[in-house]
Amino acid sequence: MNYDTFVDQVAQRTSTSSQRAVELIEATLATLADRLTGGEVLDLAVQLPEPLRLPLRPTPATEAAERFGAGEFVARVALRAQIDESAARGVISAVFITIREAVTGGEFDELVVQLPRDYRDIVEPAMAPGATLRRR
Template sequence: MDYDTFVDQVARRTGTSSQRAVELIRATLATLAERLTGGEVLDLAVQLPEPLRPPLRPTPDTEAAQRFGAAEFVARVALRSSVEEPAARDVTGAVFTTLREAVTGGEFDELVVRLPRDYRDLVEPALAPGAALRRR
């Protein structure tokens, strides 16, 4: 999936402008990068368009996965994107659904199984039949 399509799909799912969607995507990906190990982050990053990769670049601080649950994930996305937590939950779902469409070879499913069980409510909408949009 190319960059414009990724951004357009998140914008549509969140009911925001493309510019705001980019901010929401970056907030979600930066939080995801904190939750995954450096190798897991790189596996995901290589499948995304270049403009989406910066929040996923590992640093010495993000090489090891931080251990935090789904509520903390949503709180961090909310803080980074300056939205209330209910909206951040919706944003996270929209980005996860679009990520699932964008990556190949079951990479998204592999990512999901690495997350604790309490993330299920965040990722299940992305896994539901019919969640994917038709690719252009």
């Protein structure tokens, strides 16, 4: 999936402009980079369009995943995107759905297994029909 298509998909799913969709995508990806190990972040980044790789760029300080639950994930996205937490949940789902559509080779499943069970509500809408979030 190319960059414009990715942004357009998120813009449609969140009923926002393309410019605002970019901000929402970046807020979600930066938070995801906080939560995933550096290796998984890199695996995801190489499958996304070049402009979306910047928020996923790991640093030595981010090599290890931060341990925080879904509530904290939503709060961080809300803060970064300057939206309320209810809106952030919809944004996260929209971005996750678009990530699943953009990546290949089971990369989305590999991402999901790094997240604890309390992420179920924000991750499952992006999963293939009939799939369930595995416990971590």
